[in-house]
Amino acid sequence: MVATAAASSFFPVASPSPDSGAKAAKLGGGPVSLGGLKSKSKTHGGLQVKANAQAPTKVHGSKVTSTEGTKHDDNMPSPAPRTFINQLPDWSMLLAAITTVFLAAEKQWMMLDWKPRRPDMDFDPFGIGKIVQDGFVFRQNFSIRSYEIGADRTASVETLMNHLQETALNHVKTVGLLGDGFGSTPEMCKKNLIWVVAKMQVAVDRYPTWGDVVQVDTWVSASGKNSLRRDWLVCDCKTGETLTRASSVWVMMNKLTRRLSKIPDEVKGEIEGYFVNSDPVLEENNRKLPKLDENTADNIRSGLTPRWSDLDVNQHVNNVKYIGWILESAPQPILETHELSAMTLEYRRECGRDSVLKSLTAVSGADAGDSAHGGNIECKHYLVLEDGAEIVRGMTEWRPKHANKLGAVNEAPATNT
Numbered sequence: 001m002v003a004t005a006a007a008s009s010f011f012p013v014a015s016p017s018p019d020s021g022a023k024a025a026k027l028g029g030g031p032v033s034l035g036g037l038k039s040k041s042k043t044h045g046g047l048q049v050k051a052n053a054q055a056p057t058k059v060h061g062s063k064v065t066s067t068e069g070t071k072h073d074d075n076m077p078s079p080a081p082r083t084f085i086n087q088l089p090d091w092s093m094l095l096a097a098i099t100t101v102f103l104a105a106e107k108q109w110m111m112l113d114w115k116p117r118r119p120d121m122d123f124d125p126f127g128i129g130k131i132v133q134d135g136f137v138f139r140q141n142f143s144i145r146s147y148e149i150g151a152d153r154t155a156s157v158e159t160l161m162n163h164l165q166e167t168a169l170n171h172v173k174t175v176g177l178l179g180d181g182f183g184s185t186p187e188m189c190k191k192n193l194i195w196v197v198a199k200m201q202v203a204v205d206r207y208p209t210w211g212d213v214v215q216v217d218t219w220v221s222a223s224g225k226n227s228l229r230r231d232w233l234v235c236d237c238k239t240g241e242t243l244t245r246a247s248s249v250w251v252m253m254n255k256l257t258r259r260l261s262k263i264p265d266e267v268k269g270e271i272e273g274y275f276v277n278s279d280p281v282l283e284e285n286n287r288k289l290p291k292l293d294e295n296t297a298d299n300i301r302s303g304l305t306p307r308w309s310d311l312d313v314n315q316h317v318n319n320v321k322y323i324g325w326i327l328e329s330a331p332q333p334i335l336e337t338h339e340l341s342a343m344t345l346e347y348r349r350e351c352g353r354d355s356v357l358k359s360l361t362a363v364s365g366a367d368a369g370d371s372a373h374g375g376n377i378e379c380k381h382y383l384v385l386e387d388g389a390e391i392v393r394g395m396t397e398w399r400p401k402h403a404n405k406l407g408a409v410n411e412a413p414a415t416n417t
Helices: 002-010 020-026 091-114 157-174 186-190 265-274 319-328 332-337
Strands: 039-044 047-051 057-059 062-064 130-132 137-143 193-204 213-222 228-236 242-254 299-304 338-347 357-364 377-385 390-400
Touching (some): 157 213, 157 319, 186 193, 186 265, 213 265, 319 338, 319 357, 319 377, 319 390, 332 338
Antiparallel strands (some): 039 047, 130 137, 193 338, 213 228, 228 242, 299 357, 338 390, 357 377
């Protein structure tokens, strides 16, 4: 009764006509079934009602009623009539499923929250970083992964260089100056300009190892009329000790003509507000880097070619890849007994995906002939295309692995502008 009343409130039923009983008697003396076939009927009171009935088929002039598909067990109760109420979904089952999911999530959260937190977990090694020092210094943490360490169980110099590059790009992105290019500002993108590194100096006081969390600070300063300087300071998050210091000079290049360009006034207006008035974190090395050839080099590695993964979004070889090519010609005994403590690189020209390069290294130092028992060693490097065009000139300093001394703890520059 209740279901019928509820259904009647949603689906009004027209009053039966006086001759409805007679018509029902002619069709078999019983009510018309509404559970199968559909046929149109007249509209009563603005609501169109569909009745499910089928006229009997005539065979040789006689009426035959089809019984296929309508077999019923006399002992089985007839199905309930289809109404609006009994067509609703079972909300109780849906509510039970949602409750189960929330209870499981709450249990997992309680288990995670119960675990004791270590002091080194206060740092977020996976965050994009943040602006500090009154908006002039960008800071980001990195966790040293297992695949970033080498045979010495310490992070490679290429890993450190990738961290420096990542913080530089995130710095530009965080302050809202990242355009479509690789570190290019919006005005640079309009003029097809990109940044390229001209000189890089790195000093490594100690290499981090697997599981260490390092803090990288970076900032920019003016460097002449048509270049800027970017510095980095890498520290151990747990001890605060300085691990790496680096300073670089960047110039602009037109990505269409591949020629160096002056910094337009529009670009200067974008970046000058973020300059820090400070000295370089490393004193500039003004020593002239020599040009090597097959007669002056001690080791030569030829046939070096870039892979597709070595190219950046500006379609030239990433500057970190050059470091790997330079070390390809370093003597193996030096790599086994010494570690790189300082590096100066001068980038002369870019190379593309079809370039073939040659790496040359000359070794010098008091004990260069006996690196296994010697002290510090100095190497000069020269990276050149097969046709003779210069790519990079460099110099590296190496110390014995047992003499890994920590440097003094430095601080990020003051914000005196």
